[in-house]
Amino acid sequence: MTETVEPAASPNPEQPGPPSVASRLALYQRAGGIATPLVTTLFAFFVGGLVVLATTHKNPLNTYREIFNGTGLSWFLHVGSYKVGLPFTDSKVWFPWDTHARAAENLQFMLVVWLVPLILTGLAVAFAFRCGLFNIGGQGQYLAGAFVAVWVGTSFTGMAGAPHALLAIVAAAIAGAVLAGIAGLLKATVGAHEVITTIMLNWIVIWSGKYLFGFGGPLQNDDPLRSSLAQSNDVPENAWLKVFWGDAGFQGLHVGIFLSVAALVVYWAVLNRTTLGYQVRAVGFNPEAARYGGISVAKNYFLAMAIAGTFAGLGGAMDVLGWQHKVAVSDIETSGVGFVGIAVALLGRNTAVGVGLASLLFAALLTGTSQRNLDPSVFPPELADNLTLMIQGLVVLFVGADVIVLYLWQVRRSIFGRRKRAPT
């Protein structure tokens, strides 16, 4: 790009049109950096605490402490002297934490069941956001990835383990990309709003899954002992992702976590260090200006959605190959990883670091409020997951309200009287 990108002359200067998602993002970044998500989160927890207090008359702080203990993060607080085996070897070295503690199991659960897929579905929403698209279809793309991963994983059983797993992962990524790509293509060619199309695609995938894995469906298991269960065959053990901490058969920490962290790095690198990322961001900031600067808006809409879908599809593959090893109809109905991804992306402000931290927060919250971790005398566990939903809703609600952010920012400036920089 040799020419500088200049904003296109607006046909009607008095009516600047709707603020694009990316310009909102720029506003967030100006108005308070990391403070706003923090304040938002604290406020959401505060309201959640009030609900706890009002309905159960229990001390919300005790409830939150109990939830925190259930997340497994408390594992880091108990430092001692232990030995741990180096992964994939027999030698043992000194380690400050007990790798077999109850909290360690919770931590594995948190990382495996929630953090790995949440990072990926969060990135799926965030990447589209940076191109000015709202990808509500993370759930569908995640499920499509899971379906294809389980199909490949259970089909080509003659293959060696590692290439088999790799094939399943690649196929799942492509499935996610194709599904999101449909929405991107419709946006790019006929201008169909991506929110509508991705919602429709979500439900098409959900019902297709109920057909595929339901009773008599083409991918229902052929095990006579499980013929009454609406679920797929199990992926053979040699195609599972390698577990390096915890129980290999039951939610131990698998190597997929490295892929998730790598995805965060890739996300950052693609957006900030490649031409594609530059174009995607340019379209997100102002499609008209980008078009004027010679960038194909349609192409970037399609590519951004396809890449977003790739992330979500990978998430599905990680869950299937990492710990679920199959797809069950009951999971299709209750899974909400893709929807939480929206909250993750919004709270993380669509940056790599932000998405990582936000997925950690939501992963911890969802683990801490899962029924297995709560003591009923402190807080009824059945209520807790609904409390999480409320907190999620409040976070999304307040993160989306940039006028509040701007207002608080101005109040802060008038209180502290800072005028280091002229407002841009």
Place this chain on the structure above:
Amino acid sequence: MTARIPAPRTVGIAGIVLGLVAFWVALPPVEARSLFWPALLGIIAVAAGIWAASRGVRRVGLGAVAVGVLGIGFGLLATRSSVTHLDTVVVWSALLASALRYATPLTFAAIGGMFSERSGVVNIGLEGMMLMGAFFGFWGADKTDSWALGLLIAMAGGCALALVHAFFSIHLRSDQIVTGTAVNFLALGITGYFFVHIYGEQGTPTDVPSIPSVNIGGLDRIPPSGLGNFLDGIFGEMNLMIWLSFALIVVSYVVMFRTPIGLRIRAVGEHPKAADTVGISVYRVRYLAVLTSGALAALGGAYLSVGFLHLFDQNLTGGRGFIALAALIFGKWRPFGAFSAALLFGFSSALGDRLPDYFAQASSAPQLFNALPYVLTLIAVAGVIGRSIPPAAIGRPYVKQ
């Protein structure tokens, strides 16, 4: 000349109708047992479609071709299956009555959504508002021991959630889709929390008053006995809410397209600045429109819990709010259009319900009928058959100057 050769558009539409008839003749009560009639009618439909398409009406023409081919295909399927199977699955009056029951919650929510979206506020939160109505309607009917008061409480619940949506998307100018998503999360959390807190493990009680059905006697005595039984099967004992939804369609059409109120709502949704200039309060119109949508969506949800299922469970609506949104878009933001779409979607649900009888062994194939609404809507927004174009100012917060 023009008087004798019909317009290509008319021919195309006739082709679509013929394609449908091609399938219909293979079903009860006609039940053509050979492929001859479905094939003949289908081929005529295809030919009419091609002729219309070549004369410039491509959408209707291609539609007729598609319907004709599908008509032959489904006709073939129907002629191959046994008569007893067909008779158990295709009982038109029962199918239509069931379709109406499925369509009613969608109709309420979709028409609610129409008010909101026509005023320029996207309402992804319909699902949440339905859920609020479903829970608070049930809870209200339980506490007050009256279904009517239950409906009022349901509307209050839906309005409360709609108020949150309205305040954030109108006053605070949040992204309306973000707010809608948040509102859905909130509704899931709030209804789930109070459901568990109030009703706990046992679930909802069974002695809660439900919305009554309206009995119309004597329909089966209407002259041709086939017609009389048919009408009696559909309308003879229909829930009050279904009749109310019929009334709502007419009323909302009149309000939206024949009164100053509707003109204001549409003006605010198409060009808020112009509306503001002539003295319409954009904020007030939008607030009222979003609140109306909350109340109507809640009525749809309350019909589900109080009128139809007689229970409440977590996430009872299970995505029906999104189908309602699809019906609204498929129906091009118009009351009769939304109702027709809701009826079509309801019919596909009803068919999906009855089809398990058709398959000899267990099969999950009927599940695919539930995906039909979404596929059709996807096709509609893609502009293949009758492009859906939203109100011009939808999704844009208005900044008063």
